[in-house]
Amino acid sequence: MGLTACQKKKHPAELTLPRSKYDVVQMANGAVVEANVETSSSTNTTLGTIPLANDYRLQLTLHMAIPTPATKISDLAAATPELPQALANLEEMIPSSPQGEKQASPFFEKLFENKTKALQHQLNFLGQLFPRESLYDCQTILALNNKKNGARALLVQAIMNVNTDGSDGDRNIPLEKLSPCYQPQTNYRWLKTTSHPNPNLHEVEEQWAQAKLGLTNTTLTLDQKNKLEEQIKTKEQMLSELQRWSFLIGSADPFIVLPKFMLDAKNAESASIGDYAVVLYHNKLYPAIVGDIGPSAKIGEASLRLCRAIDLRSGADRRPVSAPQVTYLIFLKSADLPMKTPNYVHWSERCHQLWNELGGSLTMPWHEWSSLEQPWPEEKKSDLVTVTNNIIN
Secondary structure, three states: OOOOOOOOOOOHHHOOOOOOOOOHHHHOOOOOOOOOOOOOOOOOOHHHHOOOHHHOOOOOOOOOOOOOOOOOHHHHHHHOOOHHHHEOOHHHHOOEOOOOOEOOOHHHHHHHHHHHHHHHHHOOOHHHOOOHHHHOOEEEEEEEEEOOOOEEEEEEEEEEEEEOOOOOOOOEOOOOOOOOOOOOOOOOEEEOOOOOOOOOHHHHHHHHHHHHHHOOOOOOOHHHHHHHHHHHHHHHHHHHHHHHEEEOOOOOOOEEEEEHHHHOOOOOOOOOOOOEEEEEEOOEEEEEEEEEEEOOOOOOEEEHHHHHHHOOOOEOOEOOEEEEEEEEEEEOOOOOOOOOOOOHHHHHHHHHHHHHHHOEOOOOOEOOOOOOOEOOOHHHOOOOOOOOHHHHO
């Protein structure tokens, strides 16, 4: 974005905060704050010192310890005690270096590299620093390979955050938009099969119309105009997708979310949208799929439906698991294409099959999903809302 004539970019030394009592400890979001005042003698008088910016300065350094990924069975069991029993051949499936040391996936290093970059940006806005549990959200990422039959999976030990994204006009399922960052789309999607409109369509149409109206304001700055044009473009794209596709629903469908860098089609070790997954927590297996893409500096996110199966109280202000004690097993290149309306019986069958191929325990209990879809009331039937050509074009 360019600067208008009336805007002046301040030099960092000129930036000031309004006089107030700022609680730095609280703003640090769990980072330990060590504050010290250092003084030095100056040969300048007070009048001579006032213009010198470096003679009254705050140097801010954030220290973050990069954890070692868990590769030993004892460390993996410390997070998920039942894991050695669930996967008896786990140790032999973890890759080793030429020196015989067990190795984590490069994805672990990449995750914390992304966190470091994000922290560098957040440091300019202290209150936006990662909360401690979000910074240390991952215990390990391992690329497993069953050498007996070639079965492969990514093992991730992480926390579990709540995802409520998604919507579907074809299925009669109420939405729970608990997050201020709610998005009506997920990356797992399939062509619509009915004339029922997406429940978000009308709201997005109104947002598009308001942005178009705002663009007629002749007093807009260049920055405001650019932001409105970008918003209009985004809403038009969203309207097109909501008319064409159906998506997973966070409150209804069991899915997990992976950061974008773990979904690189060029990387043989990467997962894919639609890959089947099994979540292991407290001696129970939960079948799921990879349903959406999340931020590149965070990991450990699951649909509200999956979260509530683990902790019924899960919601906007409560994640089910805040320590990296959940094990996610993603079965690589297992997605069924083309993507289709969720079929929980089929999903469960595929997860059982892939779990068995990996060498998983046959006695571990499974959670089985039931559909939350309701029949459409006769009086609620309607034709798909058609957005006017000038919106799409």
